[in-house]
Amino acid sequence: MKPLxxxxxxxxxxxxxxxxxxxxxxxYLESCRQKAQMPVLPPSDPETMAGFWKNDLLNPGFELQSFYSTLIAQSNHIHHPRYMGHQVVPPAPLSALTELLEALLNNGMAIYEMGPAATAIERVVLQWLAQRLGMPDAADGVLTSGGSAGNLTALLAARQAVCGHNIWEEGNQDHAPLAIMVSDEAHYSMARAARxxxxxxxxxxxxxxxxRMQLDAGKLKxxxxxxxxxxxxxxxxxxxxCSTSTGSYDPLNEMADFAQENxxxxxxDGAHGGAAALTNKYSHLTKGxxxxxxxxxxxxxxMLAPALTTAVLFKNGAHSYETFAQKAAYLLASGAQKPWYDSAGRTLECTKKMLGVKVYAMIKLYGDQLFSDYVESAYDLGQEFFNLLSLQSDFEPALKPDGNIVCFRFKPEGFNGNLCVLNAEIRKKILNDAGFYVVQTQILGQVYLRVTLMNPFTEINDLNDLLLLIRELGNGILETANA
Ligand SMILES: Cc1ncc(COP(=O)(O)O)c(C=O)c1O
Incomplete structure (x- = not known):
């Protein structure tokens, strides 16, 4: 054995x-949880960051623990309750530990023989979720690496099932151009899948x-x-x-009926908010x-897992076998009987991580209640923040949130300048300050600040402090402009 x-x-x-x-x-987790005074994201711009790591690579000295510390310092602090930007969950720490196990076992999962336990666990996790969503026993599916891959997988199956011929084998035939119908607010992965x-x-x-930024069912026909x-x-x-930008839930029940009739x-696309179905308080949002x-x-x-694990479920499980009806003789069994356990036949991936294991461990450790407690508290905080915003004369919520994505803007009384420019400027300053992380979005052509309340330790006091900061920054910008 070579020594290295x-x-x-x-x-x-x-x-x-x-x-x-x-x-x-x-x-690190303790300081985040205690809301230590620290930037919630690193101050560097992309070029400085790239320069730092380029130099670091050339530097001969290396000590693993100091590398870990530097990496933590230069990363976004998702576990800090004042990080409330994008839809990234602070993973339940033990699920990250389970992921370490997955990484080391590294059972590839293309076929059963490559990842026996993980393959069975994936099936169990999918059946668990399908049952929680109220899907029929025939439901089946796959775990895949992210919602974008999941949406593509589902739409490929839709195309195969509905277009009228075996498009997977025969390619496009002489038929009308195909299309999907989505709301104006659909995630870009839909448009990407279509392309x-x-x-x-x-x-x-x-x-x-x-x-309310929900698909208008009256316009479907x-x-x-x-x-x-x-x-x-x-x-x-x-x-x-729900939708990405404003967290709005479309009227799924009406849409399901319309789809069936036509x-x-x-x-x-329940990538973000499908988990509301697991709660008592918010499951009305996912009715249908x-x-x-x-x-x-x-x-x-x-659902508190580290990135990435996405469930793609089909009401008629047989559809999940048609999406990628492709032969790979060395890998996949031939013949009409398609085994559930060779997942490469049903996913984009060949080698696939042991995606279900961390979810399985959380279900066993904490039970369904964990997910429902998490979604309910995050969605409750969204409502609380909306109420707080509504009490301020110089803030305007964009709309009443359905869940934990809240959009709003600073709108000082008597201001008749450009609110989009003002709020975009405020966000830049929040980024520089780095005590909070919020993002911005456009709603009907107007710029709004946007928070996604994913951290169970974010409290209304944090949001109150955020408003104080925004007010201070906003008024500062206006004073400078008027000076
Ligand atoms: C509604 C919705 N669908 C799909 C996606 C894409 O998911 P992923 O980032 O896991 O690819 C997102 C991501 O934000 C989303 O909000």
Whole structure:
């Protein structure tokens, strides 16, 4: 054995460094949880950051623990309750520990023989979720690496099931151009999936939204009629549960009925908010999800898992076998009987991580209640923040939130300048200050600040402090402009 290989696989090194890393991460988690005064994201711009790591690579000295500390310092602090920007969950720490196990076991999961326990666990996790969503016993699906891959997987199945011929084998035939129908607010992965399938921009038929940014079900008939008049064959209707920008839930129940009446596949993008179905308090938002032909839910958003694990569920499980009806003789069994346990036949991935294991461990450790407690407290805080905003004369919520995504803007009384410029400027200053992380979005062409309340330790006091900061920054900008 060459000495370097001997060293790279030394179990004692692993034990020693592993213990130290767990200690380091424990202290990090403690400071985040105690809301230590610290920037919640690193101050560097991309070029400086790239320069730092380029130099670091050239530097001969290296000490693993100091590398870990530097990496933590230069990363976003998702576990800090004042990080409230994008839809990234602070993973439940033990799920990250389980992921360490997965990484080391590294059972690839393309076929059963490559990852026996993980394959079975994936099935158990999917059946658990399908049952919680109220889907029929025949439901089946796959875990995949992220919601974008999940949405593509579901829409590929929709295309195969609805377009009228075996498009997977035969390619595009002489039929009308295919399209999906989505709300104006759908995640961009929908448009991307349509383009990947070769349908271009016209393959996405947009249905207008109402003033709560939910798909306007009253406009469905007209949108479908217009699409047909333009020569399109609409194969699927997609519902948001919820939308990315404003967290609005589409009227899934009505949409499911419309899809059924018009022979459309009904897909629900529940990447962010599908987990509301697991609660008592907010499951009304997902009413109708159980009727969907396919559903996507990210465990790494509202279900406390580290990125990435996405469930793609099909009401008729047989559809999950048709999506990628491709032969790979060396890998996949041939013949009509398709085994559930060779997942490469049903996912984009060949090698796939042991995606279900961390979810399984959380279900066993904490039970369903964990997910419902988490979603309910995050959504409750969204409502509380909306109430707080509504009491301020110089703030304006964009809309009443359905869940934990809240959009608002600073709108000082008597100000008749450009609110978009003012709020974009405020956000830049919040980024420089780095005590909070918030993002911005556009709603009906207007710039709004946007928070996603993913951290169970964020409290209304933090949000109150955020408003104080925004007020101070906003007034400072106006004073400078008037000076
Ligand atoms: C509604 C919705 N769908 C899909 C996605 C894409 O999911 P992922 O980031 O896991 O690819 C997102 C991500 O923010 C989302 O909000």
């Amino acid at each position: 290989l001997e060293k790279a696989f030394d179990p004692e090194d692993f034990r020693r460094e592993g213990h130290k890393l767990v200690d380091l991460l424990t202290s 990947i399938m070769g349908w271009g921009e016209k393959g996405v038929v947009k249905v207008p939204v109402n003033d 007209e949108a479908l009629h217009d699409a047909k008049a333009r020569g399109l064959q609409v194969i699927a209707l997609v519902g948001n549960a 022979n459309l596949w009904f897909h629900v 999800i159980e009727k969907a032909d396919s559903v996507v839910i990210d465990f790494h958003k509202m």
